[in-house]
Amino acid sequence: MAYIGKQPIVGNYQVLDALTATTTDTYALTKNSVAVFPQTPANCIVSLNGVIQAPFDSYTISGSNIVFASALTASDSIDFITVLGDVLNVGTVSDGTIGLAKLSATGTKDATTFLRGDNTFQTIGTNTPAFLAKLSSDQSISDNTLTKVQFDTEDFDTNSNYDNATNYRFTPTVAGKYFVYASVWLESNSNTNFNRGYSIIKKNGSTTLVQSIQDSRDNPTGAYSSTPSIVVSMNGTTDYLEVQAFIVAQTYSGIIQVNGGSGQSFFGAYKIIE
DSSP states (O other): OOOSSSOOOOSOOEEOOOOOOOSOSEEEOEETTEEOOOSOGGGEEEEETTEEOOBTTTEEEETTEEEESSOOOTTOOEEEEEEOOOTTOOOOOOTTOOOGGGSOTTOEEETTEEEOTTSOEEEOOOOOSEEEEEOOSOEEOOTTOOEEOOOOEEEEETTSOBOSSSSOOBOOSSOEEEEEEEEEEEEOSSTTOEEEEEEEEEETTTEEEEEEEEEOTTSOBSEEEEOOEEEEEEOSSSOOEEEEEEEEESSOOSOOEEOOSTTSSEEEEEEOOO
């Protein structure tokens, strides 16, 4: 990296207390009479008799002691010993100076955050609120009458936003886009009496978001299963979703119903991560 002016100094550089050579190879290292513990011989600059010594070959470090390769004499001169600082001490880096290549391979900050390509962190969202409710038993409906399906048994409801007892609607408390899905099994009273069937996902009771239609007037059947789904924006306060069904029979008599139990009819939604 280029700098204007003097390059910053990084490390804890120390010129140690002067040492007097005697007939020994081991000397205590101190700074202001306090012991100093260099991490490796290569972390020191040692001048003996006017010659810079080779680390490891000419001397080693043992704790706070320097140990020369052979004993000195009183005629030798230990000119100076400088300790360069801690190994891998890079100091405090400036903001915006570390790129992706210097970061870990995962590029993560924590369990809910990831690193974007522009070196900024993005919080990972969650697919909640979310719920799944089922129709526990068959629900009888009137012919040619739009009827709300009463999904009354919850498999899960992360934020308690689905009403499975009174209104049978999902009112999420977090604004955003939601994937909404349903499966509705419509059945008439005979194998040839099913004329037309509709299963509809509605917003706020009046807006039809999506409807799945089976028109079998030319070849009446007995039942029809449909799976409407859609993505919808919700305001997180008053917006709600519900499912309605509609059957037209060839001849209205006996049972017309939405089949429940065994997972035949269900209704769910979850928030999309944006």
